[in-house]
Amino acid sequence: MTKILTTDQIRALDAYVIKHEPIASIDLMERASQQFVDWLEDNAGDAHCYGIVCGTGNNGGDGLAIARLLVELDYDVKVWIVEGGKPSADFEINRARLPEKVEVHMITGTPAPGIFDWCTLLVDALFGSGLSRPLEGIYADVIDCINAAEALCVAVDIPSGLRADGPSQGAIVRATDTISFQVPKLAFFFASSARYIGDWHTVNIVPWNLCEDFFEKTETDHHVVDNVYHLKKHREKFSHKGTYGHALLVAGSYGKMGAAILAARALLRAGVGLLTIHTPARGYAILQQAVPEAMVSIDPLEDYASALPSSDGYSVIGIGPGLGQADVTVKMMHKILEAYRKPMVIDADALNILAAHRELLSLVPPGSILTPHPKEFERLAGKTANEFERLEKQKALARQLRSVVVVKGAYSSIASPEGVVYFNTTGNPGMATGGTGDVLTGILTGLLAQSYPSLDAAILGVYLHGLAGDLAAHKLGVDSLIASDLIRYLPAAFRKI
Numbered sequence: 292m293t294k295i296l297t298t299d300q301i302r303a304l305d306a307y308v309i310k311h312e313p314i315a316s317i318d319l320m321e322r323a324s325q326q327f328v329d330w331l332e333d334n335a336g337d338a339h340c341y342g343i344v345c346g347t348g349n350n351g352g353d354g355l356a357i358a359r360l361l362v363e364l365d366y367d368v369k370v371w372i373v374e375g376g377k378p379s380a381d382f383e384i385n386r387a388r389l390p391e392k393v394e395v396h397m398i399t400g401t402p403a404p405g406i407f408d409w410c411t412l413l414v415d416a417l418f419g420s421g422l423s424r425p426l427e428g429i430y431a432d433v434i435d436c437i438n439a440a441e442a443l444c445v446a447v448d449i450p451s452g453l454r455a456d457g458p459s460q461g462a463i464v465r466a467t468d469t470i471s472f473q474v475p476k477l478a479f480f481f482a483s484s485a486r487y488i489g490d491w492h493t494v495n496i497v498p499w500n501l502c503e504d505f506f507e508k509t510e511t512d513h514h515v516v517d518n519v520y521h522l523k524k525h526r527e528k529f530s531h532k533g534t535y536g537h538a539l540l541v542a543g544s545y546g547k548m549g550a551a552i553l554a555a556r557a558l559l560r561a562g563v564g565l566l567t568i569h570t571p572a573r574g575y576a577i578l579q580q581a582v583p584e585a586m587v588s589i590d591p592l593e594d595y596a597s598a599l600p601s602s603d604g605y606s607v608i609g610i611g612p613g614l615g616q617a618d619v620t621v622k623m624m625h626k627i628l629e630a631y632r633k634p635m636v637i638d639a640d641a642l643n644i645l646a647a648h649r650e651l652l653s654l655v656p657p658g659s660i661l662t663p664h665p666k667e668f669e670r671l672a673g674k675t676a677n678e679f680e681r682l683e684k685q686k687a688l689a690r691q692l693r694s695v696v697v698v699k700g701a702y703s704s705i706a707s708p709e710g711v712v713y714f715n716t717t718g719n720p721g722m723a724t725g726g727t728g729d730v731l732t733g734i735l736t737g738l739l740a741q742s743y744p745s746l747d748a749a750i751l752g753v754y755l756h757g758l759a760g761d762l763a764a765h766k767l768g769v770d771s772l773i774a775s776d777l778i779r780y781l782p783a784a785f786r787k788i
């Protein structure tokens with residue numbers, strides 16, 4: 292897992308490296324700039340006309356070093372420096388190191404439209420992590436010109452104007468790519484930042500042993516899930532179906548049997564020992580045919596689930612996909628929550644029932660996993676002004692319920708009962724289609740049935756779900772991906788980790 296550091300922590304990391312490697316700050320800047328240029332060469336080497344737009348802090352210092360390194364590689368380079376603020380010492384050093392032949396333009400007033408027309412690639416080195424207030428005036432004008440230019444734009448460390456740790460206001464550069472030094476920033480994981488960041492990449496500038504030392508000493512609530520193989524359990528030679536748990540899936544209603552099928556199939560592919568599906572009577576023949584590996588418990592009602600014979604004997608209950616919110620179903624859910632004390636996976640309509648009948652929230656068994664999408668989360672926890680605020684509410688809900696709360700999205704966030712958040716990195720836009728959430732419920736229920744601790748199940752399950760999507764997209768493309776494809780590629784995802 293990679294830790295996501297705050298701006299202050301990143302500054303402390305830089306200071307730690309400068310002291311303990313040891314390395315002079317100008318040399319660390321050189322290393323960062325070299326890494327940036329290496330990335331450009333590998334990914335945008337055919338751009339040729341590079342425009343470097345610099346502020347006068349250390350982000351601008353990076354920009355000047357990048358300009359010099361590109362000139363040494365024989366690219367055509369022009370530099371623009373926006374005047375204002377006291378130049379940093381390392382900016383001054385790199386200003387002096389810039390070869391005389393490089394054209395340097397000082398921007399002292401509103402720039403002329405089309406100022407960057409010459410460039411095929413702009414490097415945004417106006418402001419980095421030192422941003423302390425919204426950008427306005429001449430900076431906003433320059434950013435308007437950058438955003439209006441046809442050139443690609445690669446941001447140094449973070450798009451200028453974007454705050455790393457909180458909501459942003461004012462002018463912000465819209466980059467095609469962002470090269471972040473060492474660690475990603477919290478803002479990178481939010482949909483509202485995507486139009487500024489483009490694709491983000493990290494480059495290492497800290498020796499790994501120093502990075503490990505620093506990470507060990509540094510507390511953070513935010514982590515990136517970059518691999519999960521250490522979480523995966525192995526199947527023992529002398530195990531039997533009882534070893535892997537008996538899951539109960541409560542799903543399906545009139546017109547929504549497909550959700551039950553998707554969740555059930557995913558649940559089986561996640562390795563559960565036994566599966567029983569409780570479903571309205573009308574679903575009996577459908578489920579027996581579509582999921583022959585599962586047993587079916589039939590509700591007395593034709594179209595809605597209303598009464599579960601007993602929840603005893605099941606290792607886990609997954610509830611919600613296609614369930615509907617009929618009054619009889621609400622009553623059934625109340626009874627299940629009163630009787631069942633082992634962890635549950637709660638999704639879709641079961642979450643909507645919780646949101647509409649808030650007295651049920653206190654009955655959620657500790658260690659459960661809730662999987663709302665942002666709209667369902669809003670119904671549960673209330674409206675928020677931005678994603679930073681939503682993240683805090685997510686942590687608070689997880690603490691309150693002593694459960695894991697997964698808010699689904701491009702980077703699904705997984706909040707532990709202690710309020711620590713893990714951002715998932717697998718998955719793709721092909722998965723933005725009906726039924727993929729039902730598949731996730733199935734996977735998570737299947738993992739909990741096998742006695743994975745709830746947080747491990749959530750991290751592993753969300754990762755596998757996205758990985759199955761990525762493997763499917765690799766073969767099929769993103770445009771016509773459907774939820775069933777995720778189930779088809781789940782075995783390959785398991786193999787891959």
Ligand SMILES: NC(=O)C1=CN([C@@H]2O[C@H](COP(=O)(O)OP(=O)(O)OC[C@H]3O[C@@H](n4cnc5c(N)ncnc54)[C@H](O)[C@@H]3O)[C@@H](O)[C@H]2O)[C@@H](O)CC1
Binds near residue numbers: 320419
């Ligand atoms: N040794 C280090 O600490 C390293 C720093 N690096 C670079 O340094 C950057 C951070 O540099 P700095 O801390 O100098 O910060 P910036 O270069 O982001 O900002 C510089 C100055 O801008 C001023 N400022 C902030 N918001 C403003 C606003 N809205 N309007 C006008 N002025 C404003 C601040 O007073 C600050 O002193 C990183 O993002 C990274 O690019 C890299 O070179 C890697 C090593």
Ligand SMILES: [K+]
Binds near residue numbers: 416419447448
């Ligand atoms: K920048």
